[in-house]
Amino acid sequence: MLTILRGIWVPACFTIDPIVGPEGGGPVDNPFAAEAREDPYPIYRRMREAATAHDTMFGVPAYLRYADCAAILRDGRWGRGSGSDRLRGAEDKGNRRSFVRQDPPEHTRLRGLVAKAFSPQVIAAMRPRIEQLAEGLIDDMFATGGEVELLAQYAYRIPVTVICEMLGVPAEDQVTFSRWARFLARGQDPEEVLTPDEARRRNGAIRNFREYFRELIAKRRAESTTDLLGRLIEAREAGDSLSDADLLATCVLLLFAGHETTVSLISNGILALLRNPDQLARVRDNDLPEQSSFIDELVRYDAPVQFVSRTALQELEHDGRRFAKGEHVLLILAAANRDPEAFDDPERLDVARPNSRHLAFGLGIHFCLGAQLARLEGEIAIRTLLRRAPAMALTPEPLTYKPNIIMRGLQRLPVRLK
Template sequence: MAQATIYEQILDPGSRADPYPLYARLRQNPVSREPDGTYVVSTYREIVALLHDPRLSSDPRNHQAPAAEPAPDSPPGLPLDFIRRDPPEHDRLRELANRPFGPPCSPGRVDGMRPWLAETTDRLIDELDGRGRVDIVEDFAYRLPVAAICRLLGVPLEDQPRFHGWADAFVATFDPTTGEFAERQQTRNRVQAELGAYLAGLIDERAHHPLDDLISGLLTDTGPHAPMSRNDLISTSVLLLVAGHETTVNLIANGTLTLLREPEVLDRLRGEPELSIRLVEELLRYEPPVHMITSRSVLADIGVAGTTIPKGAPITLMLAAGNRDPARFPDPDRFDPDRRDNQHLGFGNGVHYCFGAPLARVEAQIALTALARRLRAPRLAADPPPYRPNPILRGPRRLPVDIDGLGPAA
């Protein structure tokens, strides 16, 4: 049997607790070609250059996928969401989605959620009262982002629990180490179809009775390129519901774990809540929720760090390896919330920069500050904690923490 490549070792679930030594080895060769034909890019400068290069395609219809895995498609009846489209279609759909969400058309949308996020955070922490051990993932880090993205889109409160199973099943299909590709694709299409059917009903309801939510905003938009088609609106809503919370779960869980390993920083955050802004940026570099971007290809032969990647070849961009590239970040393996010039890759880069980044930042800032302030004498019950096997969306499956009670809400 051939020896596993560094990238194959990274994909091994046994490496999930600490993949960073493998990333350091991977960076010694900025571009490596895997046995299945995938090109893996691991250094900061090369990753950023590719993410800004119009020859890099996100559209699976352009991919010459590895022989064992044909390019994924969409479930019948639903178009590709905008994250899997190239300009100009990507740009048109992203602009439409952004108008009811962020600047310049809706500059107050995310900031306007701060009071509700703070109140919801404190309510979720209140529910931990009387327990000596809590699971930060299941009891808190999952529940807050789900509530936030559902509120943003306009999903009724009573329907929110339904998304737990859908989200878990959908995210598992992106794990290349879990099951056969055909089986994962079938599951992904089923979940997208179920989510799509639910959201189609919600869209029809909002069409007749619009409220102050993102779906209503998209339906009533009269700006350039509007309206978004009904099927594009369904695909966009599915994308935002899944991507809009899953990465934030990891950000909050990874952040809590890091703070418990860095007690001096935890103490600083208790007394300096304004530190949360820089702290979250450093978390996005040091322990990002998304470790790699897969399912990309090049539209023409392209030279990267002395290697020619041929047209159509699949590419994987190792964001987490780039985030600890010593050629870009001094002392990259040290967690430093005072780090300057922190242009991390935690939300990607280029035209596909994370759409939900503004909301994720605010959620993490509020959540981590409240946990630091209110959990009394928090201690890790297991270090490392058990991780989910997914190498792309890396985060603890559970994060058991022992506490001596709760402090008062602000």
């Protein structure tokens, strides 16, 4: 049986343990509640200040401090549990061959093969096409009038077009993919917070993606191509290769991860700059020190992926707490990225911040394989837009966020181009 508890669908047997603030200052709100979607960061701060770890509604502890999150991400005794973690939804049950769900040695083998298609040379060669795409989309937006919905007309279309072209997916299928990806994004959240209808749509999206790529892989095997899927089929490492099951899981992962998080990187980043005009001006005017990366600062400030889970691969101890093999933790990376022990004045957006050590792309062996592509897409998308529309402004329309708790992103981003 399900009930609605503080804006979240949870099993009736679940309760949320009250989190007491520092020095008895009252309870800390639930960061997974619907009302926290607009701005979870004050809640993260209170939790981080109150205790090292907090018990959650999912029955596992959550860590919010940078030192804890970084240590667990680096520690090879923690892993993904080869897809066994109950915190993950049915997407994992149908896609366990994906290398991000694996631990060594299988993770090492699969990631090594896929990484060949994401070499620095391959990514750098994509710059002209991404620049062309951004310019064309801005031309289209100016042609339709001053007010546009930037998320759907721009932030979404750049990364989805790029990854579809990389995989050899026809342009006419991108609209269909966007609907499936939306269902799958919500389905990334733990099973406990999904309504029955959301779980059903998520499961249908998984089946649709897998069937689509099963047919596409068969075509590529029969007719060699030079796109990403063709290169994955031809990938070799010490006599090894990707099986059809590996390819299928990898395609679903790349199509979804290759655009959904980057959409939020671009749209969340643009919103943050519009709300901080002095920082927007520095990016627009290229008034930045060489050692800084404004994209890294944007994802530190408002991370598209708010938290990840890790599984103890053996009996171990962290910060005085014992974990049995198979037990899980949540790492709230978005909270760690604003930890004052790791970052000076962390609540302030500073596009000139040097050498950001944020955790938005992860750390250790599971560091995001597509981080360089996401950075390139974000840099081109934002710089091109600010150059073409230097006085762009938000419209009075209220902003709303998607209900997702793991992947943070806007529903819409209405702006006036000028």
